[in-house]
Amino acid sequence: MSSSDNSAADEASSNKEASPCPQVIHTEEGDMKRAAAKKLIERYFYQLTEGCGNPNCTNKDCASSGQFNPMNPNDAAGHALKLFSKDAKLCERHPSKIARIYCGCSKDKFSAPEEPICSVVSNDNVVSQTSVPTHLTEEALYDIIDECESNETYSPLIRTLGEVFSSIENLSKSFSQEPFSATSTPNSENPEKLQCLNKEQLRHLEGEKDKDEDSCAETSKTSIRPVDLPAVRRAYTALFKLKTSIFENAMVNALVTLAGNLQMELPIRKEKDSHDDIVNVLLIVFEIPALGSGDFLETALPAICRAAQWLPVEVQATLATSWAGPGRSSIRNILENLQQLITLRVIVTPFHREFFIQDENVITSATQVMKVLYYANVLAGVLESPALRNMDDMNDSMDESFLAVKLNKSVAPVDSLAQTLGVHILDCRKPFLPYSEFYNEPLSDMVEMDRDFANFKSEFGIFSGKFSFMNYPFILTPATKTMGLYFDNRIRMYSERRISILQAVTGQPSNPYLRLKVRRENIIDDALVELEMIAMENPNDLKKQLVVEFEGEQGIDEGGVSKEFFQLVIEEIFNPDYAMFTVQSETQMMWFNPTSFESTAQFNLIGIVLGLAIYNNIILAVNFPMVLYRKLMGRKGSFEDLLDWNPVLYNSLKQLLEYTEPDLEEVFLQTFRISYKDVFGSVINYDLKEKGDKIPVTQENKYEFVDLYADFLLNKSVEKQFKAFYKGFQMVVDESPLDQLFRPEEIELLICGSKNFDFDELENSTEYDGGYTNDSQVIKDFWSVVHALSTEDKRKLLQFTTGSDRVPIGGLSRLKLVIAKNGQDSDRLPTAHTCFNVLLLPEYSSKEKLKDRLVKAINYSKGFGML
Structure with a gap:
């Protein structure tokens, strides 16, 4: 069977028509094995393209019949799947019509023997028989390239690439870190297992044959070894030194065939089955240097992405871990290839009211693959301990009435891939590549967020079958995600308004808006008193649309009055006279005053103000360090957060950590007692450990000292103030998809606006x-x-x-x-x-x-x- 024919036979599995195929295997022929099913489909394909050889054939689905209309290979592949699903008539094959292969050195077709043979014409015009390997090694590829160059014919290389890259089994064994066992090598003395490892003729479908094949497949799966990625990269470097035109068509066709096999294989694999071969295949394929250009980009990569969307979450996690480890040097190249594919499809696809960007399968499947790469990028970065996540501690601090309200709210779905990997985005202090490189601006500009939001909020979410980019927020720019948040907030506002109208119909007092009437000269007292009453009586009123009225002024609030209201409130709140916040002189960053005399209710109300600003799409002139936004997202502050808030202190502690001499105790003269000042400038001492003034900082305990110091400054010393602030913030945004869509640095951008003053x-x-x-x-x-x-x-x-x-x-x-x-x-x-x-x-x-x-x-x- 030719490489191109085989490509056409399997290509249909990458089309939408391929989806019935796995179901047929389970429902109509429950005992039929996967290998037998594939061979049966191939027989239908040959019947449609070559015929059975009987000149008197009456089967209308056979090329030998006079009633048959000729088909091209692609149409024949799709029709073969339909015939298989219908269990259509299959002609007996003419003896001469056996499975055939195509040798790249001529247009002739040859019968397939027990092992594939390729005829090569040497410079001496002597025909030699060269065995085509069933899997590749780095050395084997070098030898084939050298042989082709010396003989001035690249047929062996073309044939080898077609044979290896079209087969899951063959490719998964290629470039292995360890040699295969004797039972799986071409030199094996066991002919039964050798035949199972090679592609066989299509001639029988007896049950015993299937049983042997399945037994052999299980043996081969256990022999799968991890891929030697450095060897793969060296091999590709040697291969792509040749003119790409020599082997591109053969390799692209093989990859399309491979994608079809993957798309047929993945949905019918059981959870307990090993997927090591699939992981190896994808690792090797995504290392191809030219995957983002030419026919690779237009044909091969889309097919691979469509197949990869069937990957079980456990396999995605394994793939992400592999890319984060030995494959991390390729993360950028793989990301660029996926970005090019998505951008190309966004530009060339004619979207319209009946066909949206969420309906384009290549774009959505590439986005799903990018998600795996996104988590690989996180794992390959600088990670902190999951113990720094503090959502349980925050919930413990909430009063029962507030928790009762939260229990009735919709809970954000758990990211199954993150859960399987045991990682959270907040765990990553610094990703391997900047998060911004995952944004796709052409896609973000093209997405119609009203439709995407509707898909996102559909009754069954991601299980409804409706694709939403809001479930893949890493690919959307912050400005586009803000539109999704805006729709969510507005719908909630309208919902509260409808409830108020219904209450009015039943005679109950109602107010469809959150109305605040304030005096400009007494804005803080007026605003905070009203908000406190609303928060105590009915927190849901905070989710109504805000309408502000300045007493004695005629402005009607359509947004502009609210903007000035927030600006004036923020100016007053951070007034040093209130002493609720301190200002770092070096960075001008605001932070909670641990010795503030204000009640927790005041900090609670400030949190409400911040939440209302986000909820009403208003930008604030605040200057908080990044650690505040990390804490709002559920992450405790740590040593690295000091750099943004207090760089002088950070650098001093870093010098302590980097000092390696044994006289650290004498040089730094530091104990586990620290000092800080209250609002009056008085010095307050605090022991990080019991009797801390008696415990010197040494080489052995310096890391413990730094961690305790940072924990005190950013968490313990302001615990009361921050918990009250957090509670007020959550009263407004608890139902919002804020934490699903935005990372901490994007939350800062959402609240404070862009710094690009252009x-x-x-x-x-x-x-x-x-x-x-x-x-x-x-x-x-x-x-x-x-x-x-x-x-x-x-x-x-x-x-x-x-x-x-x-x-x-x-x-x-x-x-x-x-x-x-x-x-x-x-x-x-x-x-x-x-x-x-x-x-x-x-x-x-x-x-x-x-x-x-x-x-x-x-x-x-x-x-x-x-x-």
Whole structure:
């Protein structure tokens, strides 16, 4: 059987029509073995392409019949599967029509003997018989390449690649770390097992034959050895020094055949079956250097990804572990290949209202493979102890009423792959590759998040059969994930609004919004008192849409009033006069004051404010260290978190750890007693261990000292304040998919906004109305003035036009600023609708006048009026 024919025969298993095949094996022919099923399908394929050899054949599904319409190999492969599922008539084969192979050195076809033979014509025109190996080693590949180059024919190489890379069994044994046992080598003295290891003729399907084959398959599975990945890479380096055109077609066809075999094999394997061969196959395939280019990218890689989506979670975990260990140097190359495949399909596929990006099987299957690589990237990075996860401790601190509310909420599904690996994203201090390299921007821009969110929230989630990229958030940019969070929050707001309306119908008092009425000069007391009452009476009211009203002002809150409300609250909360937070002088980072006199209720309410900001899609001007966001996600602070919060202390402790001389005790003069200052500047001593002032820090206990020191500063000393803060935060976001979609650094971006202060982006995304265009002279003058402003004045301009001086996640292009004409030249100042990001700009007669009016407007405007 030719390599190309075999490819066509098995290719159908990578199509949607292949799915019935595993079911037929179980339901219609329960006793039929997998090997026999495959051979039967191949017989149907030969019947459709070659015929039975009987010129008087009356079978309409046989090429020898006069009623038969010729088929190409691909159509024949698909039709062979259908005939197999229907248990259709199978002709008796003509004696001459036995299983055949194709030798790359000529177009002739040869009968398949017990061992594949390839005819090679040497320079002396003497025909020699060269045995084709059933599996490859590094040395064997070198020998074949040398032989081909010396004979000036690459037929043996082409034939070998086709034979090895099209077979799960052959490829899984290739490039093994250890030699195979005698029972599985080509030189074995046991002919029965030797025949099972090689591809046989299609001639019989007797039960005893199947039994022998299954017995042999079990023997071969036990002989699978781990792949020697360095040898694989060296072998590929030698192979791809040749012109790719020599072997590309044969290798691509073989990989498509291999993918078909995988897609047929994986769904019918039992859980107890060994999958070492599958892992070996995938490790070898994904090492191919050219997998992300040419026909490999367009044909082979999609087929492999479609097959890999059938991998059981245990096999995914094994594959991830292998990539994280000896395969880690290939993580970047594999990721780039998958990214290229996804990007290519996003660009070339004509999506429409009946066919969305979530329906494109190549994209979704490649994303599933990327998830395995994502966890490999985590495992290959710097991991911390799982003991630092503290969700149980946090839940223990909640009062019974709050826990009762949480028990009624939907629980996020457990990531089965992470659970099998025993790892959590929060365990990874530093991944092998930056997380940002897993973002795919073309895909993120193309995803329609309304549909994706609907799939994500479908009744049975991932088990509904509906694909959602929100279940694979590593591939989405933070800006796109924010849209998913926005939909979730808005739907919850509308749900609370409907409940309020129903209550009103039944005569109960109701309020569809979370209304806060505050005085600008007394904003903290007014806001916190109202929020405290709401949190005590009905925490679910916090999930209603926020509407803020400043007493004595006419502004109607469509978003802009809320933005200023949060900004003013944050300014007051972090006022040093309250002494609820301390500021690190080197980094200007805010942290909980362990000696604060404020009650836990105050910290609880600050957590509510932070949660409300996320829930209402408002960016805050806060400057917390990253450890706060890690703690909000359920991870305790540790030594490495000190770098971001207090780099001076971190470097001092690091010097202690790196000091290796035996006189550490005399040099550092440090004991297990530490000191810190309270709000009045008084020094407070604290023993990290009992009688800590009597225990010197030595080479033996220095790591314990550093861990205890960091644990005290980041966890124990602020435990009361943080637990209250965390409780308030969870009152708002407990039902949100926040922790499913975002990592700690993305949470910071969500709360604080982007640091990319690029006004060129804002200019390019701005729209014009009322008669202005980007060619209007006043618009040209406006941007000339704006680009010349200081950074501080640019922030004031953002505050004036949008109600916030922060850059939204995704950059300034996300603001969608609108500049509208507001009459002819006059002495009026520019005005703005902050709720809708609209700047009303008169058509000033000169650039100087425009600058003067604009600067005055952004510096002296405060409060809201009816515009």
